Amino acid sequence: MSRKSMNPHTFPVSLPRGALMIDVAGLTLTDEERARLCDPRVGGVILFARNYTDSAQLRALAGEIRALRTPALIIAVDHEGGRVQRFRTDGFTRLPAMRTLGSLWAHDQAGALAAARAVGFVLATELAAHGIDLSFTPVLDLDYGCSRAIGSRAFHRDPAVVAALALSLVTGMKEVGMGAVGKHFPGHGYVEADSHHDIPVDERPFDTLWNEDMAPYRHELLQQLAGVMPAHVIYPHAEPGKAGPAGFSSFWLKEVLRERLGFEGIIFSDDLNMAGALVAGDVVERVAAAARAGCDMWLVCNRPDLVAELLSRGMPEIDPATRARLAAVPAPRPWLADPLALAQHPPYVQAREKALAVLALESADDSAMAAATIGATRPG
Numbered sequence: 001m002s003r004k005s006m007n008p009h010t011f012p013v014s015l016p017r018g019a020l021m022i023d024v025a026g027l028t029l030t031d032e033e034r035a036r037l038c039d040p041r042v043g044g045v046i047l048f049a050r051n052y053t054d055s056a057q058l059r060a061l062a063g064e065i066r067a068l069r070t071p072a073l074i075i076a077v078d079h080e081g082g083r084v085q086r087f088r089t090d091g092f093t094r095l096p097a098m099r100t101l102g103s104l105w106a107h108d109q110a111g112a113l114a115a116a117r118a119v120g121f122v123l124a125t126e127l128a129a130h131g132i133d134l135s136f137t138p139v140l141d142l143d144y145g146c147s148r149a150i151g152s153r154a155f156h157r158d159p160a161v162v163a164a165l166a167l168s169l170v171t172g173m174k175e176v177g178m179g180a181v182g183k184h185f186p187g188h189g190y191v192e193a194d195s196h197h198d199i200p201v202d203e204r205p206f207d208t209l210w211n212e213d214m215a216p217y218r219h220e221l222l223q224q225l226a227g228v229m230p231a232h233v234i235y236p237h238a239e240p241g242k243a244g245p246a247g248f249s250s251f252w253l254k255e256v257l258r259e260r261l262g263f264e265g266i267i268f269s270d271d272l273n274m275a276g277a278l279v280a281g282d283v284v285e286r287v288a289a290a291a292r293a294g295c296d297m298w299l300v301c302n303r304p305d306l307v308a309e310l311l312s313r314g315m316p317e318i319d320p321a322t323r324a325r326l327a328a329v330p331a332p333r334p335w336l337a338d339p340l341a342l343a344q345h346p347p348y349v350q351a352r353e354k355a356l357a358v359l360a361l362e363s364a365d366d367s368a369m370a371a372a373t374i375g376a377t378r379p380g
Contacts, residue, residue, distance in 0.1 A: 011067055011068050011069075012067055012068055012072075013069050014069070014070050016323060016327060017043035017044070017074065017323075017326040017329075018041040018042045018043040018326075019041070019043055019291070019297050019315075019318045020041050020042045020298055020310070020315065021042075021044035021045065021299045021300070022037075022042060022045065022046070022299075022304075023045065023046050023047070023048060023301050023302060024037075024045060024047075024051065025050075025304070026050065026051065027053060027061060028060070029064050029065070034068060036304075036307065037068050037073060039311060041311065042073065043326050044075065044076060044297060045065055045074070045075050045076070046076050046078075046299060046301060047075065047076070047077045047132070048077075048078075048086055048302075052087050054089075054090040054091070055339050058087065058091075058131075059130050059339070062132060063131060065131075066131060071327065072331065074134060074297075074326070075131060075132050076132070076133060076135070076136060076181075077127065077134075077135055077136070079123060079135040080136075080137040080138070080153060081095030081096055081097055081098060081119060081123065081137075082095070082096060082097025082098065082099070082100075082152055082153060083097065083153070084153060087130075091126060091129070091342075092126050093352055095122065095123060096358045096359040096361070097152040097153065098138065098152070098165070098169075099151075099153070099156075100361050100362050101116050101155055101165050101358060102143065102156035102161060102162075102165065104361065105161055112165060113164065114168075115357070116168035116169040116172070117351075118351035118352075118355050118358075119169055119172065119351075119358065120169035120171065120173040120175075120180075121172035121173070122351050122352050122355045123135060123137070123169075123172075123173065124173040124174075124175075124332065125348050125351075126339065127178065127332070128176050128177065129337065133178070133179065133330075134178065134179045134180075134226060134227070134329070135173070135180065136183060136229060136268070138166040138169050138182060138183075139153040139154055139182075139183055139184070140162055140163075140166055140182045140184075140187075140216040140217065140221075141153070141183075141187055141189035141213070142154060142158075142162060142190070142212060143156055143157045144157065145157075146190070146192045147188060147190070147191060147192060149195055149200075150189045154189055159212060159213070159215030159216050160215070162215075162216045163215065163216040166182070166221055167219070167221040170221065170224050171224070174224065177330065177332045178332040179225075179226025179227065179329065180224070180225055180227075181225065181227035181228065181229055181266075182216070182217070182222070182228050182229070183228070183229035183270070184230060185214075185217060185228050185229065185231060185257060186213055186214045186231065186238075186246060187202070187212070187213025188200070188231040190202050191233055195231065195245075195270070195275065195277075196274050197275050199232075199278075200231075201233070201236065202233050202234070202238075203236065203237055205237050205238055206238035209235065209238050217263075218261065222262075222263055223263075223264075225263075226266060226329065227265050227266040227267065227268050228257060228263060228265065228267055228268070229269070229270050230245075230246040230252060230257075230295070231246050231247065231270070231276075232247055232270055232274055232275075232277050233276065234246075235252075239251050239252065244280065245277060245280070247270055247290055247293065247295060248277075248289040248290060248292075249293050250292065250294055252293075253294035253295065254293070254294045257294075258294065264325075266297060266325045267294055267295050267296050268297045268299060269290040269295040269297065271300070272286040272298060273301055273306065283300065283310050284309070284310055284314070284315075287315060287316065288315075291316040296322045
């Protein structure tokens with residue numbers, strides 16, 4: 001981008017959203033990041049804990065990003081509750097892990113559903129008040145008790161309970177106008193290996209996955225999701241032919257998710273720099289493989305050097321259907337634009353009280369787990 005085009009009076013730039021979602025390094029944008037975010041192949045930004053110090057700073061950063069383009073870039077974050085929650089203080093409520101909602105279900109189903117809705121409402125209200133469009137939540141993986149990547153991020157072992165609680169959480173988010181992204185299709189909960197660091201392999205047959213792990217996606221919940229994120233997990237006995245990670249598989253994304261299940265929203269890749277994605281080659285090959293498989297938006301995180309390489313070497317063209325799906329993501333509708341005024345807003349206050357009551361149920365060991373152990377530097 002030329003020096004002239006970097007003049008702030010030239011913003012916003014009118015560009016349709018591209019298919020690449022990237023991150024930024026710090027608390028404000030650099031000139032280099034502004035230029036990169038105005039590349040027409042970029043369509044979104046994912047934020048991390050390093051991008052946050054306090055409420056005012058986060059709102060200012062989101063405002064900077066929004067001011068660059070029209071329509072504005074999609075701003076997303078991994079904000080699930082529990083150990084994967086990027087923002088935890090000054091305008092944000094510490095939210096319970098989803099497993100805690102599953103535990104509540106065992107003795108109070110109605111209370112668990114109401115609590116899940118309240119958690120979704122609080123989560124989305126606080127993010128929306130800071131200018132964020134999407135959260136990569138809920139986790140729809142089943143809690144088999146063995147996954148290092150999932151653990152307490154999962155609601156429950158029973159897929160019917162997962163679907164019910166997730167639908168309540170998504171309903172709470174939608175009351176604020178925020179989209180939810182279910183993950184990790186078709187299921188990451190059964191394998192012990194963590195796809196951040198390894199290449200997990202799930203040896204089960206298709207029918208088992210369909211009846212168990214994919215059951216939440218066969219629920220009315222699916223059509224309430226703005227997006228779905230596939231797993232960097234290989235299913236060699238479930239996929240015809242040579243199997244690769246689901247995020248690079250047209251079988252899983254086009255045949256199963258789109259055709260059999262009828263999903264019409266956005267398919268977001270998981271971070272293409274995770275270990276589980278490296279089997280697809282270098283960054284250009286990984287993006288091309290995700291695009292061929294059916295991913296609409298490709299996440300490349302925590303490696304600005306690889307983003308630069310990708311943009312210089314070339315990227316796949318996106319088709320009109322993908323372009324339309326990306327264009328349809330709306331900005332959330334925060335009921336109150338000032339996060340400090342939320343304390344005077346009765347629906348938020350009541351929902352927050354319910355969320356905090358659930359948080360109090362968490363065991364000390366689980367709630368003390370550091371965010372850095374799972375999903376602290378990448379979407380998840």
